[in-house]
Amino acid sequence: xxxxxxxxxxxxxxxxxxxxxxxxxxxxxxxxxxxxxxxxxxxxxxxxxxxxxxxxxxxxxxxxxxxxxxxxxxxxxxxxxxxxxxxxxxxxxxxxxxxxxxxxxxxxxxxxxxxxxxxxxxxxxxxxxxxxxxxxxxxxxxxxxxxxxxxxxxxxxxxxxxxxxxxxxxxxxxxxxxxxxxxxxxxxxxxxxxxxxxxxxxxxxxxxxxxxxxxxxxxxxxxxxxxxxxxxxxxxxxxxxxxxxxxxxxxxxxxxxxxxxxxxxxxxxxxxxxxxxxxxxxxxxxxxxxxxxxxxxxxxxxxxxxxxxxxxxxxxxxxxxxxxxxxxxxxxxxxxxxxxxxxxxxxxxxxxxxxxxxxxxxxxxxxxxxxxxxxxxxxxxxxxxxxxxxxxxxxxxxxxxxxxxxxxxxxxxxxxxxxxxxxxx
Numbered sequence: 077x078x079x080x081x082x083x084x085x086x087x088x089x090x091x092x093x094x095x096x097x098x099x100x101x102x103x104x105x106x107x108x109x110x111x112x113x114x115x116x117x118x119x120x121x122x123x124x125x126x127x128x129x130x131x132x133x134x135x136x137x138x139x140x141x142x143x144x145x146x147x148x149x150x151x152x153x154x155x156x157x158x159x160x161x162x163x164x165x166x167x168x169x170x171x172x173x174x175x176x177x178x179x180x181x182x183x184x185x186x187x188x189x190x191x192x193x194x195x196x197x198x199x200x201x202x203x204x205x206x207x208x209x210x211x212x213x214x215x216x217x218x219x220x221x222x223x224x225x226x227x228x229x230x231x232x233x234x235x236x237x238x239x240x241x242x243x244x245x246x247x248x249x250x251x252x253x254x255x256x257x258x259x260x261x262x263x264x265x266x267x268x269x270x271x272x273x274x275x276x277x278x279x280x281x282x283x284x285x286x287x288x289x290x291x292x293x294x295x296x297x298x299x300x301x302x303x304x305x306x307x308x309x310x311x312x313x314x315x316x317x318x319x320x321x322x323x324x325x326x327x328x329x330x331x332x333x334x335x336x337x338x339x340x341x342x343x344x345x346x347x348x349x350x351x352x353x354x355x356x357x358x359x360x361x362x363x364x365x366x367x368x369x370x371x372x373x374x375x376x377x378x379x380x381x382x383x384x385x386x387x388x389x390x391x392x393x394x395x396x397x398x399x400x401x402x403x404x405x406x407x408x409x410x411x412x413x414x415x416x417x418x419x420x421x422x423x424x425x426x427x428x429x430x431x432x433x434x435x436x437x438x439x440x441x442x443x444x445x446x447x448x449x450x451x452x453x454x455x456x457x458x459x460x461x462x463x464x465x466x467x468x469x470x471x472x473x474x475x476x477x478x479x480x481x482x483x484x485x486x487x488x489x490x491x492x493x494x495x496x497x498x499x500x501x
Contacts, residue, residue: 107155111155113153116151121146121147124142124496125472125493128473143171144168149163149164158186158187181198197233198235205328208385212230214278216233231259235251237250247280248282252277255268258301268319277295278294294324298322303376304317304375322349335392337389338386345382351376352414377413379408385400394429398425399425399426402424406418437458439456439457440454440455450486456471457470472490473491
């Protein structure tokens with residue numbers, strides 16, 4: 077199989093981004109020079125893991141799956157109503173023998189009593205779900221390694237955020253001029269051209285009251301995962317990818333009741349693009365070639381989609397319990413799509429307990445797919461040697477369903493036990 081796709085940036089786009097980044101760092105340096113306060117902090121972390129001995133595949137038992145050492149540094153600077161932040165990381169992956177250097181966040185911010193403005197590379201989270209994306213579509217996924225996939229990491233976006241703040245209401249409007257796709261471990265595909273008409277936009281309106289918090293969301297941009305197209309060649313199958321437009325309208329709410337919080341969230345995606353199966357795409361192209369037809373064969377179909385979640389948080393003393401039910405429904409025929417069922421649903425559970433004056437934490441979290449009854453569970457133990465040093469150990473366990481592997485069960489040969497050490501300063 078060949079993976080196709082043009083370079084991620086044309087020379088013109090690369091020069092423009094380099095000029096913008098250089099100007100931004102000059103502004104950041106100037107802000108630090110005149111700041112009343114500058115803070116430097118960071119973490120040094122190492123994570124090692126190996127396949128669990130109970131994996132079904134004999135060749136996988138004991139194989140190292142995690143071997144990552146990372147350093148993250150952050151500089152905060154404050155001057156009056158303005159602030160600035162830059163955060164970067166350097167990672168070395170012993171499994172792949174590769175290095176990765178990234179600028180995780182870099183922004184300038186001004187906030188007054190009534191309005192605020194943030195410009196630059198930034199992260200934000202929408203919705204009230206825990207580890208499940210319903211309305212949380214504004215920042216792309218990080219799927220580059222097992223370590224980040226199991227912690228639900230998100231990538232930053234290059235954006236301008238304008239905020240209006242009231243006593244009980246806030247509004248955040250986002251303009252995202254540069255598209256950022258999901259971070260994948262291998263293939264890279266051509267991104268949309270960087271121009272004004274390809275910008276993305278987001279809007280969040282929130283209200284905060286003693287009996288209820290709620291938010292409304294609107295997003296118009298692109299799916300962060302590519303839609304794949306397959307073409308038969310003399311050398312095999314050529315795979316290309318395209319990022320399609322997407323719109324989302326969402327709402328969430330949280331109701332506190334003493335030690336308990338009830339959470340609800342829903343999102344509607346009108347005419348969202350869904351991937352056709354590779355077999356259907358190739359069959360349609362072969363049939364079109366036999367008929368000498370010049371008609372274009374699309375790799376997707378458009379369907380309306382509705383996602384929803386209901387959750388419960390209970391926090392008595394040093395305990396924390398979180399339970400969630402989520403579902404996703406696609407309207408219309410699914411015959412040609414990769415997706416097999418219109419309704420997909422699941423449930424999550426998370427329990428943690430702090431002991432020994434909060435220096436020891438025992439936790440367990442898991443997600444169960446209710447279509448195939450496959451699951452992903454994460455038991456863990458974390459001990460704080462000091463305010464700066466944490467040691468932890470645990471496991472990432474993928475369990476297939478009784479009749480079919482399912483979404484989580486398909487990773488069953490990656491079930492991993494791990495140890496981690498983290499130094500913060």
